[in-house]
Amino acid sequence: MAVFTEVSFEEAQKLMRRLRLGELQDLRGIEGGIENTNYFASAEQDGVLNHYVLTLFERLSAQQLPFYLYLMKHLAQAGIPVPDPQGDPNGDVLHTVCGKPAAVVNRLAGKSQLAPEPVHCAALGDMLARMHLAGRDYDREQPNLRGLPWWNETVPVVLPHLAAEQADLLRAELAFQNHTASGSDYAALPRGPVHADLFRDNAMFEGERLTGFFDFYFAGVDTWLFDVAVCLNDWCIDWPTGRHDDAKARALVQAYEAVRPFTAAERALFPALLRAGALRFWISRLWDFHLPREASMLKPHDPTHFERVLRDRVQRPWRP
Template sequence: MAVFTEVSNPQARELLRTLQLGELVELRGIEGGIENTNYFLTSDRGEYVLTLFERLTAEQLPFYLHLMKHLAHSGIPVPDPCADKHGEILHTVCGKPAAVVNKLRGRSQLAPQAVHCAAVGGMLARMHLAGRDYDRQQPNLRGLPWWNDTVPVVLPHIGEPQQALLRAELAYQNHVAASPAYAALPRGPVHADLFRDNVMFEGETLTGFFDFYFAGVDTWLFDLAVCLNDWCIDLPTGVHDAPRAQAMIDAYQAVRPLTAAERELLPAMARAGALRFWISRLWDFYLPREASMLKPHDPTHFERVLQQRIAHPLRLA
């Protein structure tokens, strides 16, 4: 989340009136993230989030927006896109495709304990099951094909040890993806970016998942691995936190037990999750876009996480 496109108060006021959401009280840019332009949009009727999509196209966006609506109507606490009088949930602001969703209650838990990890694990499993009957298809756009395309672009910007690690891990992940065990993994819509700052809590109560704009159809195990790599590690070192991880996995399996293939490939998918975000952070760090509010993430963080996942494979108890 950042501000690449400046939205004026009159433009926000017109949008609110089009959506019949009341009169503008405040429009405030959201700092953080690196993909889209985001504003907190407050009216006399409630609080909303306005997103202008800077990379995703109008053809790609219905998958994300209708997935959020599908999940919201299935009882999963996610933002519900606001429709105009014609029922349209994809809008245009400043010439960019845009959406307005309700603002979730609570705040992000950036120092999670086992209880928070368990809440995320259980809700993630519920979300996966709720998405089984979602009828739109779109691949994870930051999946293996994107890794294969992007690694050659970032290699010239990093040192020889990092190049060797990146090449070796990419080769390993291509090998895993060609295996029968990988083909057997259950699949469906995934969030694919469910970090600490994309979940809301009030105390120990989970109040919502948000920022679904990296979602796609992928393996559910990859989605779980992405969560384990953020929620259940020591951030400075990337070292695995076993109690938090066990709490998340136990809560997930209480809703949807993992299959034999998933249990076998959990170590590989934990490495895949680390690789995906190392590549994307390298790309964003060395090939940034201009924005009025933008702080690229440190790519070395996920290099450390990947090294930890290779040296100490993540296995189920």
């Protein structure tokens, strides 16, 4: 969520008027993240000040974006608390700002819980399962663009930047994940639209109440277990060491299972998919760290964090 493209107040005002959202009152760039340009935008309509997020997409194409935007609208209409893309008078939710594809969504209430307790993890697990079930009848298809094919393409690019021990781990884990993905248990895993990036800073809370998920721009059709694994690797670990936190993990998993029980294939592959979730973000952080793009607010994440998480998942396999 860095600012790669500077949007003027006047340009944003034109969009808000076109969407019939009122008169723009405030526009502020959002720091953090590394994929898209994001602004907080506030607009007044009929004496009421409403709050939105304006996103300009820097990597995703206009052909890819309808999957994400209409998935969010589908989930919102199913009662899942996610940002709802705002349409123009023709109902189109994909717009253009400064020559870039863009969207405007309502801003969720609350704030991110960056030091979650088991109660927050349980709320996440419950809503994640509900989101998976709500997405079963979504009729658009798009793979997880940061899935295994992307890992296979990107690892050779980042390997020259690594120490020998890191490179050995990366090669070995990639081989393990390719082997896992070729097996019958993997083929049997339930699938559907997944968020694929549901970190603590992509969920909002008011106290212990989860008010919503956002930033769906890594979503795709993948295994539901991968989505669970991504959450467990961020919400349910000891941050300094990357080690598994059993109390938080069990709270998340038990709440998830109360809505959608895991299958036998999922239980068998829990350790492997936890490793897959850690590998995915180690690779992407290595890529962003060693091959960065320019932005006016760009803070690449430390890739060694997910190296630690991966090593812990390899050394201490966990299943519920």
